[in-house]
Amino acid sequence: MANISVRGLEPETLSKLKALAKKENISVNALVLRLLDRSVGLTQEKPLYPRHEDLSELAGVWSQQEAEEFEANTACFRNIDPEQW
Structure with a gap:
């Protein structure tokens, strides 16, 4: 597999990538690979x-x-005792 470097990544973008990776419990690298695959149509x-x-x-x-069976077994709960109301 090839390696690439990303230059000029905004701090806010990196922060959001880290937060999303943490939320999905994966590494930032795995997240970026997934996002790249999706963006070029390799995965749905x-x-x-x-x-x-x-x-x-x-x-x-x-x-x-x-x-x-549930309806039959809970039918008795539909009866209301007027003395308790």
């Missing part, structure tokens, strides 16, 4: 924070049977 850019439309991917998904 992935969002830093993927958008979630719901929590199913994070919390899991119930099958129809599991959902029906």
Whole structure:
């Protein structure tokens, strides 16, 4: 692999690169390589924070049977005791 030097890098740019590398828990070199690959189209850019439309991917998904069992087992909680209100 070849090596390159970057001259004239603004301090603010370096600071942001370091912060982003720290946030992603990678070295600045690894971050710069990733950014270069993306910028020339060698890899597809992935969002830093993927958008979630719901929590199913994070919390899991119930099958129809599991959902029906849950509804049956929690049906008693729908009854309201008027004396407690």
